[in-house]
Amino acid sequence: MKKFAVFGNPVAHSLSPTIHQMFAEQCDVAISYDKLCPPLEDFAGSLEHFFEDPHAVGCNVTMPFKGEAAKLATRLDHAAQLAGAVNTLHRQNSSMRSEDSRSEVSLNGYNTDGVGLVADLKNQAVALADQRVLLIGAGGAARGVIHPLLNAGLKTLIITNRTMAKAENIASQAGDSRVVALDKPGLAECRPDIIVNTTSASLGGELPDLNNISFTQCQLAYDMVYQAEPTVFMKQALELGAQNAADGLGMLVEQAAAAFTIWTSMQPQTRPVIEALRQQLRR
Numbered sequence: 464m465k466k467f468a469v470f471g472n473p474v475a476h477s478l479s480p481t482i483h484q485m486f487a488e489q490c491d492v493a494i495s496y497d498k499l500c501p502p503l504e505d506f507a508g509s510l511e512h513f514f515e516d517p518h519a520v521g522c523n524v525t526m527p528f529k530g531e532a533a534k535l536a537t538r539l540d541h542a543a544q545l546a547g548a549v550n551t552l553h554r555q556n557s558s559m560r561s562e563d564s565r566s567e568v569s570l571n572g573y574n575t576d577g578v579g580l581v582a583d584l585k586n587q588a589v590a591l592a593d594q595r596v597l598l599i600g601a602g603g604a605a606r607g608v609i610h611p612l613l614n615a616g617l618k619t620l621i622i623t624n625r626t627m628a629k630a631e632n633i634a635s636q637a638g639d640s641r642v643v644a645l646d647k648p649g650l651a652e653c654r655p656d657i658i659v660n661t662t663s664a665s666l667g668g669e670l671p672d673l674n675n676i677s678f679t680q681c682q683l684a685y686d687m688v689y690q691a692e693p694t695v696f697m698k699q700a701l702e703l704g705a706q707n708a709a710d711g712l713g714m715l716v717e718q719a720a721a722a723f724t725i726w727t728s729m730q731p732q733t734r735p736v737i738e739a740l741r742q743q744l745r746r
């Protein structure tokens with residue numbers, strides 16, 4: 464039996480075990496998948512303990528350990544390097560350290576959030592090529608999606624944030640002239656085709672500052688947060704003229720599918736899993 468887990472603190476709310484068990488069933492693989500909640504100061508110790516089991520193949524990592532996971536990984540993929548954050552670890556091999564004879568596990572680190580978002584935008588029948596995309600928020604989630612979005616052929620990627628210095632920092636580190644950070648005056652001019660709320664504001668029923676953002680030409684307003692009901696951001700975006708609105712449940716399932724493929728080389732179907740979780744959330 465292949466062993467997996469998600470590490471987070473808190474982690475009780477995580478849907479990852481349900482999603483991966485559904486993928487495993489589809490692909491006819493026997494897995495165990497646990498939720499692990501290490502103390503904030505002992506992620507590294509808990510991770511080491513998990514990988515002491517030779518059946519441990521990989522794990523997901525969620526808040527607040529994604530940055531630390533990037534530091535603990537032996538190698539990082541491009542998206543994880545740029546984000547400075549890892550949501551998926553995959554064991555490569557075990558070798559013996561000669562000096563102390565302890566087993567040393569080699570872990571590859573990935574960030575699958577961006578491919579998850581791009582895949583779910585495709586699910587919503589949104590084409591990204593030549594589009595103007597606005598990201599509201601400049602935390603870890605925004606960092607993780609920038610390069611997969613650029614790789615999809617965007618015309619412009621605008622980032623705005625309550626704390627503008629963070630948006631400016633991401634834009635300057637992106638190393639691509641299509642990425643710009645804009646504060647209120649600039650936002651009034653930008654008329655984005657797709658608007659993605661990458662903030663956690665909806666979790667508390669709050670809205671980021673939407674003044675000066677035009678929704679009238681927006682094909683899709685996307686909130687990375689998902690809830691049983693449409694989020695406050697989705698409702699407000701539709702009122703302000705967005706054509707469609709979606710939440711981040713599809714992104715969650717798509718980023719999990721990318722992790723499952725990294726671990727098993729199998730590609731599970733995501734649509735039935737998204738539909739099952741949607742029903743489960745509404746119950």
Ligand code: NDP
Pocket residue numbers: 576579599600601602603604605624625626629661662663664666669670671672687688689711712714715716718
């Ligand atoms: P971070 O803590 O790194 O960043 C939070 C961001 O939200 C910052 O830009 C912060 O602004 C902003 N913010 C928080 N509260 C407010 C508010 N009331 N008004 C305006 N801005 C606010 O979190 P992450 O970037 O890692 O995650 C953001 C959200 O995305 C989370 O809710 C997470 O669950 C979700 N997510 C969903 C995924 C999915 O698969 N659906 C995948 C990854 C993340 P400031 O910088 O000014 O503090």
